[in-house]
Amino acid sequence: MSPERLPSRDVPRHDPAQLGALRADLTAAGFTVTAVEDLLGPVASAALHREQPLPALRATAPLVLSGSSALRGATAPTSADVPGGEDADARTAALVRVFVLGRGVPRVALAAALPTLGVDGAARLGLVQAAGAGRDDEVRARVDLRPYEAEDAAGPVRWWLVSDLGEVATGRALRTDHVLGVGGASTTLAQVTVRDRRRRVLDLGTGCGIQALHAARHAEAVVGTDVSARALAFARVNAALAGVGPERVELRAGSMLAPVEGEQFDLVVSNSPFVITPRTPGVPAYEYRDGGRAGDAVVRELVTGVGAVLAPGGVAQLLGNWEVRRGEEWHERVGSWLDEAGLDGWVIQRELLDPAEYAETWIRDGGVTPDRDRAAWDVQYGAWLDDFATRDVVAVGFGILTLRRPATGRPTLRRLEEHTGTVHQPLGGHLAASLAAHDWLTVRDDSALAAAHLVVAPDVTEERYLRPGSVDPEVVLLRQGGGLGRAVQAGTALAGLVGACDGDLAVGQVVGALAALLEVPADDVAADVLPSVRGLVRDGLLIPAGTTG
Structure with a gap:
């Protein structure tokens, strides 16, 4: 991300009164x-x-x-x-x-x-x-002007957003300073962001300003930054069109964390320009997606540097790509970034593409197709494959990174997992509950866990699989209806314990009853089920009595 790029004249004008008239007309038009x-x-x-x-x-x-x-x-x-x-x-x-x-x-x-x-x-x-x-x-x-509707963890939203016209409207490849509207990544980030009340929120790489608008609903103050002055002009217009004034959303020009150096935020969100782009003549560098670094260095830089602007207990949520190089697993590379960051970290890999798939995706995103311009397509395709080959890249991962600066002490959360299946959006409430559950578990040893009263989350169902004519199931699955939609296979003791978790008895009391029923020592049952109980609490299938799921 190079120094601030000055806007050209072809940006919408920021006039709150006129934009208020536009908002009234769009509302009346339905x-x-x-x-x-x-x-x-x-x-x-x-x-x-x-x-x-x-x-x-x-x-x-x-x-x-x-x-x-x-x-x-x-x-x-x-x-x-x-x-x-x-x-x-x-x-x-x-x-x-x-x-x-x-x-x-x-x-x-x-x-x-x-x-x-x-x-x-x-x-x-x-x-x-x-x-x-x-x-x-x-x-x-x-410009492009269209309605936007979404639901995040704080509830539904309905706005109108202005951005540059896309290739469907122009019939041409995008200009390199194109200001993107709301795409799939923007929607994903809005839905996975935690939405409890926050004092200060930073939207790093604000683009057209959509994440800043979402944040303004649950924050006292929002700062949006971008290296593109054109993007900031669109963001300013979109804020006014939504009725959000500069006292709620402040916009600053600059690269990465430079505009907020020395400040602290309770929440940082970033749909950063994470696309891995060859630094090769003939390959356009689009401001909205290209951070001006080689490989996945932009994401690594954010992961390792964002802690400097997080207040104690502050959370950062990022989307990103990472390279998977020959001879290593994806979680090894990303895990090393977490270790360097010194933050709590939870990374969910949602997608894995081979180098050819990745190149095709982002060449098309820029408006170049084999039908429109075969020569440009071939040049860019070859450049991407050559670039990946220089670093022995065999795949590119995409996912959600949730980081947190510990309120006190050292990091206690380091979780890297792959989940490519369906998730139940908005996911932000589930992620916030999982972070709270992690903290609840961190301060409880097995004795304290055994003394806890737990209940089954309301979205959890049990599935039993039996052979025809059998009385006892061969497989019992605990299935989560919301969140990440996890399915956990449970043995006899764990299934029995979960079935008895209605908040009346402590976990230890249930373990004792199961031990008597199964005619095995209680310590053996506890050793078998308590680690799994921790996992079920962490993932939201079991919740402490007196809390909401």
């Missing part, structure tokens, strides 16, 4: 994710998610044309001039066609969708450009 999907229908919506716009163009064209025809006789077209039930659909269609699909619409159609701001107001904000002042003159978007 421009929501659900409304867009209902308008397009399942086929066109699914195609658009695959970056195929033609079905959406066909779905919106008749509505825009009919709405425009209905408005041509009005002296001052507004949304109220469109007759009957066509009003909402025509406004939504105009907004989708302009800001999502990047196509032109007659000025009269956009004027009806934005009656308060108006087309001229949208142009002053840098959102659109108009061919003229006539009713039928074409208006086109200069």
Whole structure:
């Protein structure tokens, strides 16, 4: 991440009053994710998610044309001039066609969708450009503007976000200073972040500002940083569009941790520019994804350095890629970063790609495909494979890193696991509960655990597998309905103990009863089940009585 890059003129203008008018218009138009999907229908919506716009163009064209025809006789077209039930659909269609699909619409159609701001107001904000002042003159978007809906651990959110137009709208490869909207990684990070009350939150590499907006809901103050001044301009507009002022979200320019050196935060989130990119001529370095380091050095630098800005007990949650090199396991490399960091660490690897898959993914992400530009595709593909070969990389992992500065003493948590299956989002509440469970277990030896009263979490079910005609099950699984959806195989004693955990009896009392039933020494039963009980508490299948799961 090089020093701050100054913004070009093609960024939206930060004008809180005008953006407030835009927010009122989008609200009145009912421009929501659900409304867009209902308008397009399942086929066109699914195609658009695959970056195929033609079905959406066909779905919106008749509505825009009919709405425009209905408005041509009005002296001052507004949304109220469109007759009957066509009003909402025509406004939504105009907004989708302009800001999502990047196509032109007659000025009269956009004027009806934005009656308060108006087309001229949208142009002053840098959102659109108009061919003229006539009713039928074409208006086109200069930015992408679309509804955003998500649910994090603090509950549902609904905003609108402005970013650069993507290749679906432009038909071209992305510019290197492209400001990305909300992608899969952004959504993942928002959903896995812990959302209890925090005094100060840092969003490192804020981009369009989406993580800062999520953080503003549960923090007293948020600082968002980015090396890209264009990204900061978009983030400033998105905050104002959401009604979040600079007293809640402060934006700073700079690389990595430099803008907050000497400060401390209770929570750090970062969807950093972690994509491993060859430093080779012919391979674009996109600001939103390329941190300007070789290999996975950006993620390593964050993991080992973020502790300097964490307050005692503070948590950092990052997304990242890491290289898997020949002769080593992924957890060995990432584990060495945790050891160097001196922090509590929990890493969940969610995906593992071979070098060719990884290269294809990120070349396509930049808008280059074999069909559009075979020569550029081949150059970039070869550069990626050559770059990986120089470091003997055999795979690239992707995952979630949760780090914590111990409130006192030395780190007690070092957990690296692979979980590529389905998880139940939002995961942030589960991760927070698991950290709390780890702390609860850390201060309890086996005697204290035996004295504890536990209950089965409400999302846990038991599965029994028997052969036909058998009375006793051969396999008992304890399955977690939420969180990471873990399935734990339980032996006879453990299954019996979990079945008796209703909070009335202490764990030790249940162990004693099981020992008498099985006719074995209680110490043997305790030695068999207590380590597993610790795992079940840590993972949220069992919870201390009196707490919520």
